[in-house]
Amino acid sequence: MDYQSLDPGLPAPVTAGSAVNGLLANSMTLLGLGSMLKSVFPSLAGQFSTSQISNSIKLFLLGSTIELGRRSWQWIYTRFRPKLFISATFLDGDPVHEWIMIFLAQKRVWYHARDYTIQYKTSTQQWGVTVIRPEEARTQGDVKDVEELEETVSFLPNYGTPQLFRWNGYWVEVIREAPQTQGLPHEVKTSTGAGTLRLNLYTLNQCALRDLIQEAKLYYIAESKQQVVVRSLGVNQGMMHGIFGGHGKRQFWTDIKKKPYRPLDSVILPQGVLGSIVNDAREFITSEHWYTRAGIPYRRGYLFHGPPGTGKSSTVYALAGALGLELYTLSLSTSGLTDVTLQMAADNIPKRGILLIEDIDCAFPSRDDEEEQKQAQAKASASRVAENMMMGIPPPPGRSSVTMSGLLNVLDGVNSENGKIFMATTNYVDRLDDALLRPGRIDMKVEYKLASKDQAAAIFNRFFAVPEEVQGLSKKMPYEGSVHHPLADEFASRFPDNEFTVAELQGYLLSFRMLPNMALNGISAWITREREERLAKSEREKQRKAKAKEAKEDVAAQIAPPGMPPMFQGIYGLPPSPAPGSTVVGVPPPPTSNQSGLGGDKNGGSDKLTRAPPLDAPTAEEMKEMKEL
Numbered sequence: 001m002d003y004q005s006l007d008p009g010l011p012a013p014v015t016a017g018s019a020v021n022g023l024l025a026n027s028m029t030l031l032g033l034g035s036m037l038k039s040v041f042p043s044l045a046g047q048f049s050t051s052q053i054s055n056s057i058k059l060f061l062l063g064s065t066i067e068l069g070r071r072s073w074q075w076i077y078t079r080f081r082p083k084l085f086i087s088a089t090f091l092d093g094d095p096v097h098e099w100i101m102i103f104l105a106q107k108r109v110w111y112h113a114r115d116y117t118i119q120y121k122t123s124t125q126q127w128g129v130t131v132i133r134p135e136e137a138r139t140q141g142d143v144k145d146v147e148e149l150e151e152t153v154s155f156l157p158n159y160g161t162p163q164l165f166r167w168n169g170y171w172v173e174v175i176r177e178a179p180q181t182q183g184l185p186h187e188v189k190t191s192t193g194a195g196t197l198r199l200n201l202y203t204l205n206q207c208a209l210r211d212l213i214q215e216a217k218l219y220y221i222a223e224s225k226q227q228v229v230v231r232s233l234g235v236n237q238g239m240m241h242g243i244f245g246g247h248g249k250r251q252f253w254t255d256i257k258k259k260p261y262r263p264l265d266s267v268i269l270p271q272g273v274l275g276s277i278v279n280d281a282r283e284f285i286t287s288e289h290w291y292t293r294a295g296i297p298y299r300r301g302y303l304f305h306g307p308p309g310t311g312k313s314s315t316v317y318a319l320a321g322a323l324g325l326e327l328y329t330l331s332l333s334t335s336g337l338t339d340v341t342l343q344m345a346a347d348n349i350p351k352r353g354i355l356l357i358e359d360i361d362c363a364f365p366s367r368d369d370e371e372e373q374k375q376a377q378a379k380a381s382a383s384r385v386a387e388n389m390m391m392g393i394p395p396p397p398g399r400s401s402v403t404m405s406g407l408l409n410v411l412d413g414v415n416s417e418n419g420k421i422f423m424a425t426t427n428y429v430d431r432l433d434d435a436l437l438r439p440g441r442i443d444m445k446v447e448y449k450l451a452s453k454d455q456a457a458a459i460f461n462r463f464f465a466v467p468e469e470v471q472g473l474s475k476k477m478p479y480e481g482s483v484h485h486p487l488a489d490e491f492a493s494r495f496p497d498n499e500f501t502v503a504e505l506q507g508y509l510l511s512f513r514m515l516p517n518m519a520l521n522g523i524s525a526w527i528t529r530e531r532e533e534r535l536a537k538s539e540r541e542k543q544r545k546a547k548a549k550e551a552k553e554d555v556a557a558q559i560a561p562p563g564m565p566p567m568f569q570g571i572y573g574l575p576p577s578p579a580p581g582s583t584v585v586g587v588p589p590p591p592t593s594n595q596s597g598l599g600g601d602k603n604g605g606s607d608k609l610t611r612a613p614p615l616d617a618p619t620a621e622e623m624k625e626m627k628e629l
């Protein structure tokens with residue numbers, strides 16, 4: 001029912017719909033679309049009335065007009081929106097992300113958040129959030145209590161809620177987005193958990209964003225002075241799964257730890273050694289232009305080698321702290337690490353980051369040994385696999401497949417010229433390949449030795465000659481500088497040169513932390529005890545080795561069937577049996593079954609171990625299988 005049917009005299013009310021209808025009808029009349037349609041589709045005109053066709057066209061035109069309007073708005077919005085504010089995204093795991101997070105925590109941006117996740121602070125926690133202002137805490141009660149709480153508990157504002165704050169006269173909006181881990185295997189760690197950060201800076205001044213990042217970086221550097229940032233590969237599993245971090249970028253160094261800053265002079269080395277390392281590294285950092293001008297790749301490699309517990313790692317950490325550099329540490333035996341992922345991880349290290357590979361000898365043997373080892377391994381694995389197969393044991397899980405040439409490529413690669421410092425430690429320098437040790441890859445080799453008398457005196461001073469005003473100071477500010485203790489020389493004279501490591505000596509002194517006299521009086525007894533223990537240990541080790549050798553020979557003799565052709569005896573670790581009629585000097589003849597060879601010693605006596613009965617000679621079919629193996 002409409003108005004006209006109620007009262008034909010009333011003028012029809014003007015609605016938006018009727019106005020559009022009228023507009024479309026007029027335009028159709030003007031364009032003569034109605035008559036045109038009739039002439040083009042006479043058959044259609046028979047089936048549908050002119051008004052039905054014109055209504056459909058009206059609808060079509062209306063839809064087109066709306067879509068056109070929408071697209072025009074989108075076009076205008078996308079062109080003009082970025083001009084209203086500058087937007088920046090910071091990916092989790094990237095160093096800049098951490099600068100910004102710490103900067104935001106310092107600016108107390110999260111103070112106004114109302115939605116938190118509270119968790120216990122661990123050593124990997126990188127950024128805490130201050131939720132109670134110290135001045136408020138002061139009025140509320142004990143500031144110390146609040147500080148202590150914030151040292152142990154993390155207040156993490158939840159994802160998604162934007163926070164607005166003022167910085168340098170600009171309004172800045174910050175949003176944390178959840179890390180994209182959906183669908184990834186449980187064990188994969190692709191982020192630090194802080195999530196992606198988005199900043200919207202309400203200004204048209206492009207420099208504002210740069211200034212904000214610069215300020216965050218400076219703040220971060222000042223904050224990190226008391227700490228050494230150590231990053232390690234956080235996506236070992238992810239690398240194998242080919243996982244990408246947020247925005248399709250691979251994040252490698254997401255496992256972040258902060259170690260307390262270690263003063264350089266807490267590392268006690270022979271006179272001049274530490275100074276030469278520090279000077280070399282400092283000179284390198286400041287001579288980029290010289291390297292460029294001379295056409296020499298701008299990188300530097302250091303190798304610290306020597307017995308365990310002599311201060312190699314301590315040197316690296318103290319050096320990183322003193323130079324304000326971050327450490328990127330990896331182990332070449334990391335499961336799943338390949339040449340390709342190693343290269344990508346190394347490429348992701350920023351300029352002047354230190355790539356640290358500890359125990360570099362563990363990954364592969366030197367090339368000379370490689371061939372020998374390959375043969376030994378082939379033999380061992382053939383017999384092991386065969387034994388395991390018999391016992392139904394699956395093959396061992398995959399381990400690192402980094403090769404020597406892969407590592408050399410990383411050290412020589414284009415990106416490694418980017419001011420990168422490479423440091424490696426090893427207990428066995430002789431096992432390293434010459435190719436790795438050549439200048440250009442390793443430029444400075446430093447040998448670490450067992451403690452000397454001088455080092456003993458220095459470490460004694462370090463423990464006991466701390467001035468009273470320094471004792472009990474904040475743990476965040478380690479004491480630097482040394483004072484001479486009156487008992488230090490006497491202590492050093494009782495300590496033998498080159499027999500114990502600094503770590504061992506440190507262990508001894510730790511039990512007398514405040515008691516220098518007792519440390520001095522007990523040192524000779526400790527040395528005697530240590531020597532006796534070492535002797536006993538080496539005796540035990542000798543016996544263990546002898547037993548292991550005996551057992552191995554025994555097992556090999558049990559596995560290898562008598563009468564086995566010489567070519568297969570090697571697989572079981574047996575010496576080859578001589579050709580009939582020949583004698584091999586120094587190699588005892590293999591036992592025969594009627595000697596009950598698996599049970600008697602060479603003098604015909606019986607063995608202590610119980611032995612399995614001799615196996616029958618292999619059949620032709622078994623021989624064929626063994627050949628295939």
Ligand SMILES: Nc1ncnc2c1ncn2[C@@H]1O[C@H](COP(=O)(O)OP(=O)(O)OP(=O)(O)O)[C@@H](O)[C@H]1O
Nearest residue numbers: 266267268269307308309310311312313314502503
């Ligand atoms: N020269 C040294 N000066 C000061 N402390 C040392 C020194 N050598 C060892 N230490 C102490 O001994 C412990 C082990 O030292 P560190 O890890 O540096 O030895 P390392 O040579 O790297 O051993 P490894 O080869 O087993 O890695 C640390 O607590 C460190 O403080």
